Amino acid sequence: MLTAGRFKKPFIPNEKDTQTGFIQISMEDMASEVELLTSRPVLEKVVEKNKLYIFPEPGESEYLKRFAAAIKKGINGFLVLINLKKEMTDFEVAVAKLSGDVDVEFIKRSNIISIKWRGYSPSQAKNVVNTIVHEYIKHHIDVHGYTKAFKVIKKEMDLNQQRVRDVENELNQLEAQFGSYNLDMERKILIEKYLNAKMTYDNLLHIDPDSVSSTNRGLYAEDPNFVGLMKELTDVEMERMTNVVSYGVKNKRVTLNDQQIKNLKQLIKSEHLHNLESWKESGDRYRKRLDEFETVRERASVLKRDLVRVLDAYQISRQKYNEAMISAAMDKAEISSVLVVAPASYTSTPAYPRKILLLIISIFFAIIGGIAAAFSAEKMFSRVVKIEDIMAYAKLKVLLTIPEFTTEELLNGQWLMNNLSKKMASIRSFLSEDTAKGKVHLVVSPSPGAGTSFVIRQLANYAQRATKTKSLLFSIDYDVQKVSGVKIKDILSDSKKHIKRNNETDYVTVLVSPDELSSDNSSFGSLLEKIKSLGYGNIFIDLPNERGDSSHLNVISCCDHLFVNVAYDITDKYALSRFVSVIETQSAITPSGAIFNRRENPIPHSIYKRL
Incomplete structure (x- = not known):
């Protein structure tokens, strides 16, 4: 019995600890255990321990068994000789025989596996089954156990542990380097300083260095040196205005004041450019420091996330290692998920x-x-199934092979005609191209139900389309009681009245008696000549074949070409040979060729006889 839960091995992918709940046994689990039970390592151990490779020889009085064993040995030797079978030792033969004879199956709607085997004696059967169970449990432990996975699991655990140490060391280094800083507060102060420096620099950048004195001086309100220069410049400008009023523009005092004003403006411009460069450097310094703090903060955040991840991986690998150690201990004690419900037993009556x-x-x-x-x-039976049969027994060339068609394809006349036109090219040479030299064609078959009427209709349709002359389908019916056809004398009196048209081909049905065709004074020949005079270049005669008589021999003399229709799986080869031989002997005419009809659903001979 295969159990589930904690003792199921190997552990499923999402099973991380021993607290995993009950796991239902699946059909795949049962099938896998059945295959494991009948695996070659298990069977080889069973054969070796029970000496199944020793086959008992039949007794001297068991003649049939000895004879069968000798024949079997001879056949095996012959198959080995011609390389159809591999030569096997007695041990390999015993393993193969045990694999084929042991009956292992799991009972439906349960997790129980049953084992059956038939031996030469009850004790042998019992010992072999018990050995199979014992070796299977050992093999099950070897396959599903974790003993061989110790190195891999230990390597994985050590690797995860080293990763934890590396992340912790790097995080500790960052904390030691920036531990005295409040990173968030320091970042806030740096942002304020950087924004102030950038704003001041941007404002100063828009001031013309040559006209600082006349622009907004509030940017330098907190700079004492610059304020002093600006005050001094203002005083000098006021003094100049006073001197201009008192002494005139060209006075030396005014000239001296102009020189002082020029020097002060140059000094103010230099101080302005110096302040502009100073604010630019301050902004770059604050930006760089801020980037360093951002990098440290981001790296610290990444390291904390990595630490959580690698710690989780280490805990899982550690748990796997502990599970492997537990599994190894269980394997050593031969504790597995397979339980023996009942040991092997034998029946009192022979199984065979x-x-x-x-x-x-x-x-x-x-x-x-x-x-x-x-x-x-x-x-x-000797029915025709290939073209070679026709050529061998009828000694005729196969001019046309009509392939198989489904019922839907047969109902599509246009498609059928287009498909057959390519195959009927070999018939073209037998057709008449001149209405003044009309030809009469007869298709006969040695077997009823061969589809001769179908073949004749297709030939008539092809002749109508392939040549420039008109074609006529001349159907003969022996039943003179019918009213659907006309008699020979009626057609002779008025031919055009009784000839009808079906699609592209003209046709006429003539009611005659077999005696009219076999009579020496038959008007059948006159009828054909009458029809030829109407401008029909090719006339195809559809002669009934259900009677199985030789009435076609009386019509052959009136025909220009004779074709033998052979139906696939209907026409008998020997009947075909006799049929052609009778035609050649009695009429001294050799058929022009044969037509092989393979179309689907021709009327079977047995059904045709019942009809």
Whole structure:
């Protein structure tokens, strides 16, 4: 019995600890264990321990067994000689035989596996089954155990542990380097300083260095040096205005004041450019420091996330290692998920032979075999199934092969004609191209139900389309009681009245008696000549064939070409040979060729006879 839960091995992918709940046994689990039970390592151990490679020889009085063993040995030797079978030792033969004879199956709607095996004696059967169970459990432990996975699991655990140490060391280094800083507060202060420096620099950048004195001086309100220069410049400008009023523009005092103003403006411009560069450097310094703090903060955040991840991986690998150690201990104690519900036992009565069962099977096979033999005898006949049969028995060239068609394809006349036109090219040479030299064509078959009428209709349609002359389908019916056809005298009196048209081809149905065709004074020949005079270049005669008589021999003399229709799986080869031989002997005419009709669903001969 295969159990689930904690003792199921190997552990499923999402199973991380021993607290995993009950796991239901699946059909795949059961099938895998059945295959494992009948695996070659298990069977080889069973054969070796029970010496199944020693085959007992039949006794001297068991003549049939000795004879069967000799024949079997000879056949095996012959198959090995011609390389159809590999030469096997007795041990390999015993393993293969045990694999084929042991019956292992799991009982439906349960997790129980049953094992059955038939031996030469009850004790041997019992010992072999018990050995199979014992070796299977050992093999199950070897396959599903974790002993061989120790190195891999230990390597994985050590690697995860080293990763944890590396992340912790790097995080500790960052904390030691920036531990005295409040990273968030320091970042806030740096942002304020950087924004102030950038704003001041941007404002100063828009001031013209040559006209600082006349622009907004509030940017330098907190700079004492610059304020002093600006005050001094203002005083000098006021003094100049006073001197201009008192002494005039060209006075030396005014000139001295102009020189002082020029020097002060140059000094203010230099101080402005210096302040502009100073603020630019301050902004770059604050930006760089801020980037360093951002990098440290981001790296610290990544390291914390990595630490959580690698710690989780280390815990999982550690748990796997502990599970492997537990599994190894269980394997050493031969504790597995397979439990022996009941040891092997044997029945008091022999398992073989079962006479009643053999009798029932014999009767069944006798009935089936008899029916099969009857069908085989029915099918093992000399019917034509390939072109070579026609050429061999009829000595005729196959001019046309009509392929198989489905019922839907047969109903599509246009498609059928287009498909057959390519195959009927070999018939073209037998057709008349001149209405003044009309030809009469006759298609006959040695077997009823061969589809001769179908073949004649297709030939008439092809002749109508392939040549420039008109074609006529001349159908003959022996039933003079019918009213659908006309008699020969009626057609002779008024031919055009009784000829009808179907699609592209004209046709006429003539009611005659077999005696009219076989009579020496038959007007049949006159009728054909009458029809030729109407401008029909090709006339195809559809002669009934259900009577199985030789009435076609009386019509052959009136025909220019004779074709033999051979139906696939209907026409008998020997009947075909006799049929052609009779035609050539009695009429001294050799058929122009044969037509092989393979179309689907021709009327079977047996059904045709019943019809």
